[in-house]
Amino acid sequence: MNKFLSYEQDEHIVTLTMNEPERRNPLTGNTAVAELLEAIGRIEADRSVRAVILTGAGTAFSSGGNIHDMERHASGNMPGMEIRQDYRRGIQQLPLALFNLEVPVIAAVNGAAIGAGLDLACMCDIRIASERAKFAESFVKLGIIPGDGGAWLLPRIVGVSRAAELTFTGQTIDAQQALEWNLVSRVVAHDELLYVAQGLARTIAANPPHAVRLAKRLLREGMHCRLDTLLEMSAAYQALSHQTADHREAVAAFIEKRTPAFRG
Numbered sequence: 001m002n003k004f005l006s007y008e009q010d011e012h013i014v015t016l017t018m019n020e021p022e023r024r025n026p027l028t029g030n031t032a033v034a035e036l037l038e039a040i041g042r043i044e045a046d047r048s049v050r051a052v053i054l055t056g057a058g059t060a061f062s063s064g065g066n067i068h069d070m071e072r073h074a075s076g077n078m079p080g081m082e083i084r085q086d087y088r089r090g091i092q093q094l095p096l097a098l099f100n101l102e103v104p105v106i107a108a109v110n111g112a113a114i115g116a117g118l119d120l121a122c123m124c125d126i127r128i129a130s131e132r133a134k135f136a137e138s139f140v141k142l143g144i145i146p147g148d149g150g151a152w153l154l155p156r157i158v159g160v161s162r163a164a165e166l167t168f169t170g171q172t173i174d175a176q177q178a179l180e181w182n183l184v185s186r187v188v189a190h191d192e193l194l195y196v197a198q199g200l201a202r203t204i205a206a207n208p209p210h211a212v213r214l215a216k217r218l219l220r221e222g223m224h225c226r227l228d229t230l231l232e233m234s235a236a237y238q239a240l241s242h243q244t245a246d247h248r249e250a251v252a253a254f255i256e257k258r259t260p261a262f263r264g
Contacts, residue, residue: 005035007042012050012205013198014043021058027116029069033090040097047264050205050212052101053197054124055108061133064115065091070142087147091116095149098123099220102213104204108197109133109184114172119150122157125216126200129175129184130193137163141170156223158183208246209264 004025006017016039018025018032027033043049056062073083098105107124112134119137121127137154139146146154146167155163158181166173175187188196204212214237222230241247246262253260 003035004030004032005039007039009049012048012209013053013201014039014049014051015053015055015194015198018054018056018062021056021060023066024058024060024063024112025056025117026063026066026069027091027094027120028064029066033094037093037097040101043103044101047209049103050207050209050264051201052103052105053108053194053201054105054120055194055197056110058111059132060111060117061107061109061113062117062120063112064117064119064138067142070144091148094120095123095153102216104212104216106197106201108193109135109175110190110193112136114138115146116148116150119146119148119153122150122153125219127184128193128197128200129178129187130190131175131187132190133175133178133184133187134172135166135174135178135183136170136172137166138170138172140168206262208244208250208262210244210246211241214241 002019004018004020006019008015008017016036020026020030020032023030025032043052072078073086078086104126105124107121107127109121109127109129111130111132113121114134114136115138118135121135137146137150139150145151151163151167154166157163158166162181165171173181173183175184178184179187186196218230218234218237221233225233246260246264249260249262
């Protein structure tokens with residue numbers, strides 16, 4: 001069986017490509033979750049990685065859940081508690097793994113991001129869309145609900161009202177509407193998508209990696225903690241940052257009017 005995910009590293013940047021284009025890169029009924037979790041673990045263990053790009057091969061970013069795999073759950077032959085464990089041990093591991101990954105992840109949305117595919121894009125830190133991209137929180141069309149964290153992620157990105165509209169209607173929006181709704185940060189020509197994503201990844205990777213990692217952690221924690229808690233975390237992280245060689249190098253380079261060399 002061919003691998004679902006390709007893993008390519010160019011210096012400090014890893015590009016993950018979902019590579020099952022004939023089925024529009026589904027996230028269930030295959031090894032997608034296991035391979036994505038393995039890749040995240042590999043990135044966590046490799047301190048040289050400073051930025052990640054996640055994209056899809058073919059015409060889709062990801063079509064989400066495999067409809068044929070859903071037949072198992074819809075058959076009436078699986079107890080509800082077994083289905084619950086399928087979710088907990090399967091796709092629900094992805095939002096937790098990506099949430100806790102300290103390396104920034106850019107979703108380069110090359111085409112349709114549907115259902116769990118949209119939620120996967122929302123698990124990333126930054127979303128850049130091809131002009132051909134389309135987005136739908138389409139679970140309701142199949143008589144199910146977002147089972148992978150979309151109900152937590154989407155309102156924090158587009159706001160409660162727009163998240164409710166997408167979730168309750170299951171409607172599809174194009175890249176331009178996604179930009180207007182702040183679902184993506186920019187829309188680019190299809191042929192330039194990876195080029196733009198790589199440029200952004202290189203800009204991120206050029207910064208002191210400890211500062212980027214800790215800043216991402218603060219942004220993530222800020223999504224659900226109190227201000228006083230975040231300030232305490234910020235003070236602790238800042239104390240660590242002031243003691244790093246990269247901070248000393250940044251200050252020295254600024255004073256000496258030269259380009260800094262960050263070593264991580």
